[in-house]
Amino acid sequence: xxxxxxxxxxxxxxxxxxxxxxxxxxxxxxxxxxxxxxxxxxxxxxxxxxxxxxxxxxxxxxxxxxxxxxxxxxxxxxxxxxxxxxxxxxxxxxxxxxxxxxxxxxxxxxxxxxxxxxxxxxxxxxxxxxxxxxxxxxxxxxxxxxxxxxxxxxxx
Amino acid sequence: xxxxxxxxxxxxxxxxxxxxxxxxxxxxxxxxxxxxxxxxxxxxxxxxxxxxxxxxxxxxxxxxxxxxxxxxxxxxxxxxxxxxxxxxxxxxxxxxxxxxxxxxxxxxxxxxxxxxxxxxxxxxxxxxxxxxxxxxxxxxxxxxxxxxxxxxxxxxxxxxxxxxxxxxxxxxxxxxxxxxxxxxxxxxxxxxxxxxxxxxxxxxxxxxxxxxxxxxxxxxxxxxxxxxxxxxxxxxxxxxxxxxxxxxxxxxxxxxxxxxxxxxxxxxxxxxxxxxx
Numbered sequence: 001x002x003x004x005x006x007x008x009x010x011x012x013x014x015x016x017x018x019x020x021x022x023x024x025x026x027x028x029x030x031x032x033x034x035x036x037x038x039x040x041x042x043x044x045x046x047x048x049x050x051x052x053x054x055x056x057x058x059x060x061x062x063x064x065x066x067x068x069x070x071x072x073x074x075x076x077x078x079x080x081x082x083x084x085x086x087x088x089x090x091x092x093x094x095x096x097x098x099x100x101x102x103x104x105x106x107x108x109x110x111x112x113x114x115x116x117x118x119x120x121x122x123x124x125x126x127x128x129x130x131x132x133x134x135x136x137x138x139x140x141x142x143x144x145x146x147x148x149x150x151x152x153x154x155x156x
Numbered sequence: 157x158x159x160x161x162x163x164x165x166x167x168x169x170x171x172x173x174x175x176x177x178x179x180x181x182x183x184x185x186x187x188x189x190x191x192x193x194x195x196x197x198x199x200x201x202x203x204x205x206x207x208x209x210x211x212x213x214x215x216x217x218x219x220x221x222x223x224x225x226x227x228x229x230x231x232x233x234x235x236x237x238x239x240x241x242x243x244x245x246x247x248x249x250x251x252x253x254x255x256x257x258x259x260x261x262x263x264x265x266x267x268x269x270x271x272x273x274x275x276x277x278x279x280x281x282x283x284x285x286x287x288x289x290x291x292x293x294x295x296x297x298x299x300x301x302x303x304x305x306x307x308x309x310x311x312x313x314x315x316x317x318x319x320x321x322x323x324x325x326x327x328x329x330x331x332x333x334x335x336x337x338x339x340x341x342x343x344x345x346x347x348x349x350x351x352x353x354x355x356x357x358x359x360x361x362x363x364x365x366x367x368x369x370x371x372x373x374x375x376x377x378x379x380x381x382x383x384x385x386x387x388x389x390x391x392x393x394x395x396x397x398x399x400x401x402x403x404x405x406x407x408x409x410x411x412x413x414x415x416x417x418x419x420x421x422x423x424x425x426x427x428x429x430x431x432x433x
C-alpha cells in the first residue's frame with residue numbers, strides 16, 4: 001500500500017492539489033495559499049483511519065473561513081465520512097464531484113460512478129441516480145445506504 | 157419476531173419486553189436490537205454474548221457464545237475455527253481457514269499487512285465499500301496493537317503513545333499477530349496482542365459515547381489516538397468478538413458479510429461476544 005502524497009500544481013486561476021494514498025497518522029496537509037481558489041482532487045485516496053479523520057477535521061477547522069475550497073472526485077472512503085462527522089466538511093466547501101459505488105450481489109460486479117455537481121446532483125439536495133447495469137445487462141444496486149451516503153447534500 | 161432460533165432450546169427474546177430489573181445472565185438471543193441497545197445492555201446488565209437472529213450464521217454464533225463461555229482457550233488458540241463453527245477447533249482446522257496471517261515485527265509492517273489483506277479481500281469480493289471497511293478495521297486493530305496495548309494500564313486512562321513509528325518498539329517475544337480467513341459467507345479479521353491491557357467496559361462506553369454524540373465532539377485532539385477507532389470498527393463489522401486475559405493477551409476479531417451489498421450489510425443487527433478473565 002502506497003504512502004500519502006500531495007502533489008501541488010497551479011494555473012492562472014487556481015491552485016490544484018492531488019492527494020493519493022491513505023489519510024492516516026503520517027500525513028501532513030500543507031497550509032493553503034489563500035491568494036487563489038484551491039481545488040483538491042481526492043480520487044486516489046485509498047483509506048482514512050481514525051487519526052486521518054482527526055488530522056483532516058483539524059485542518060478543515062483551521063481553514064473554516066476559506067471560501068474557495070473545492071473537492072473533486074471524492075471516493076467512497078472520503079464521502080462515507082461526510083454523514084458521520086459534522087466537522088468533516090463545511091458549508092463553504094463545494095463538492096464538485098464524488099463517486100458512488102454500485103454492486104450486483106448476483107454477478108458480484110462493482111462499478112464506481114462519478115456524480116457531477118449540476119448534472120447528477122445540486123447543492124440543495126436534488127439527486128438523480130442513474131440506472132447502472134452490469135456486464136450481463138442486469139441492473140446494479142447502490143452499494144451504499146443512500147439515506148446516509150447522500151445526507152450531506154441536504155445538510156448544505 | 158419469530159420466538160425460536162433454529163437451534164434447539166434457544167429462545168429469541170423480544171428486547172422491548174425485557175424488564176429492566178430482569179437478570180438475564182451472560183447471554184441474550186434476540187433480533188433487531190440496535191448498536192446502542194447492545195452496548196447499553198452489555199454495560200448495564202453485563203451481558204457477554206449478544207446474538208441476533210437476522211445476523212449471519214446464528215447457529216455458529218450461538219455455538220461460539222457457548223464455547224467462549226465454557227472453553228475460552230479454543231477461541232484464544234483457534235479463533236477462526238471457533239468463529240466458523242468447527243466442532244473441535246484445533247491447529248489443523250485453524251490452518252485450513254487462515255487466508256493470510258502475520259507476525260508483526262515492526263511498526264512499518266503496517267503497509268505490507270494492509271496490502272496483503274487488500275489482495276486477499278479483492279480475491280473474494282469486488283464490493284469496494286466492504287474492502288474499505290475491512291482495511292480500515294485492519295488499520296485500527298494494527299494501530300491499537302502497537303500504539304496502545306503495550307503502553308496502557310488496565311484502566312485505559314491514557315490514550316496511548318503518539319502515532320509515530322519512532323515512538324514504538326516491538327518486543328520480539330510479544331509480537332502482535334493478525335490474520336484473516338473466510339467461510340464462504342463471512343470474512344473474519346483478527347488481531348492478538350500479548351499484553352491483555354484492553355479494558356472492555358471502558359471500550360464499550362467509549363463506543364456508546366460515539367453513537368450518542370456528534371462524532372466531531374468525541375474526537376480526541378490532544379496526545380495519543382483520535383478515540384474513534386473502536387467505534388469505526390464496531391460500526392463496520394457484522395459481529396465483534398473480544399477476548400481479554402488480563403496481563404496476558406487480548407484477541408479482537410470482527411466478521412463481515414462479504415456477499416451482501418453495503419445497504420444489506422447496514423441492515424444486519426450486530427452480534428457482540430465478550431470474554432474477560
